[in-house]
Amino acid sequence: MDKDVLKEILSVMVQNPMRTILSMIGVAWGIFMLVIMMAASSGLENGVKADIGNRAANSGGVWSMMTSIPYKGFKRGRRFDMDMDDIQFLEENVQEIDVISPRCQAGGWQGGNNASYDNNTGSFNIYGETPGLVEIQPMNITQGRFINAADIKDERKVCSIGKKVFTTLFVKGENPIGKYIQINNVNVQVIGVIASMKEGDDSAEENESIFMPITAFQRTFNYGKTIGWFSVKSVDGYPISKLQDEIKSKLKIRKSVHPADQRAFGSWNMEEELADVNTLFASLRFISFSVGILALFAGIIGIGNIMLVSVTERTKEIGIRRALGAAPSVIIKQIISETLLITIVAGLLGIFFGVLTVELLNNTLAAMGDSGSFRNPTVSFNVVFGSFLILIVAGVFTGLLPAYSAVRVKPIDALRKE
């Protein structure tokens, strides 16, 4: 499109600036919506994925529940517990286990105060853990250390505390390492402080936890060898769901559970969780894109409408042009170019303000610090570029109808029109 043609198009467009601007707002709004919605869904996705933290994707947990099939003389509805021997058995008999970490829990959610130091008390989750936990569920160790193998072996009454536990029980700046805190009136020595690597509620949960060696926990709270559940990580490249199935069938034999009993063991794993999250966000992205595109089409149809009105109003002008030697193809090209120019300018404006809004939102969120389940909303270049292409193609097609209606009138009839 050379400068001359552009000038000709502009000279027509400025004839009715209000109408041109209003129809441009339709398209600009459509693409603005598209950008914002795509960014919003990406922000939500980034937020939720950050909540999950960098927990190993090939990890999961298994716990015992209630049997649902009578077996070997046991009636259905039997409750049973797993213990440390089961863990040792699995460790020795399942090759694909990379890390297995038996776990116990006491206290916690909405419980009464169960830990104190000096005059400070608080209600925390008390966990019995092994060193393997941090390999499955990484945590930042900000002071001291986490539980080690010697702690387990010697059943030492020590603990690593979450950073919220530290701030609740200790005064700011105090060194907690080596101090004794009371957990259910039992003195336990602090050996380290940890900070969660997750975001949102999950991080609060970790930061409000006290981790003891599982052996010391069992002895202190009279658990014997019983464990609550265990976390497990498969060797690289081996699917965690498959490993969990194997573990469950081995445990079923060991615990006299019917092989077909689906309810005796409960489990979850990261793989399924991530797949769920990914499916969820793929649908969310699709919905955002569809809604955005539909809004965009509404805008484009508006432009088509305006162009039809404009062409009808300009019948006489177009007739004059044709009498003066403009071939129909020239008129068609001009009308399509006008439509296209409006859509492109409007589209660019929409993209500009959309991206600007997203950037402002990003800066605001960054300034706020922890933004919960919504963070770093972005819109990919491909999405913007793709919708821009759609816009151009749609602009050409939208121009076709008014363009052909402009040349359908014979010049002689067009000239007669007053």
Place this chain on the structure above:
Amino acid sequence: MILLENITKSYEVGGNSIQVLKGIDLNIKSGELVSIMGSSGSGKSTLLNILGMLDNYDGGAYALDGKLIKDLSEKKAAIYRSQFLGFVFQSFNLINFKTAWENVSLPLYYQKVPRSKRKELALQRLEEVGLLDWAEHLPSEMSGGQKQRVAIARALIADPKVILADEPTGALDSITSMEVLDLLKKVNAAGKTVIIVTHENEIAAETERIIRLKDGRIISA
């Protein structure tokens, strides 16, 4: 220059076919100044539209400068129009958002003449019709006579062989009418064939030859 042989044309109006031209034979030589007269309904506008390639005819033959003009595509008609013909209309048909010189230069735009060249030629034509000072004015700022002179300048810009004027003085008072007519005579004197459709006797009397139409036939030429 213009040769018509037994041209016929009919329109469908409400299911009835009305024959507007019933066999027109006409020969207009190069450089002639001709007027076509007739009452309304005589077919003079239809004849002019056919001459201007704005309308098709049903039967007969029309040759312009030796070229047969029949069943042209819109594209071909556009090309011929811009090569051979300049139009002057009763209602001027200027584009109201373009200045005088832009209106004058519009035919050249469709012949892809660059803008600076267009302006140069347009100003030249405006000078010829005595409106150089009005080059940057919009049609709405001009009188009827001035607008018609702008339209004549526009008709001349592509250096056509024939000027077709459809009631060029129909919207003008008698003094301005004569000025416009004088201008058309000047154009004719410069070598262009000029055909004026009119119903005013004093306008027709100024032309070299009067073709009278009645009920779709030529009654005197």
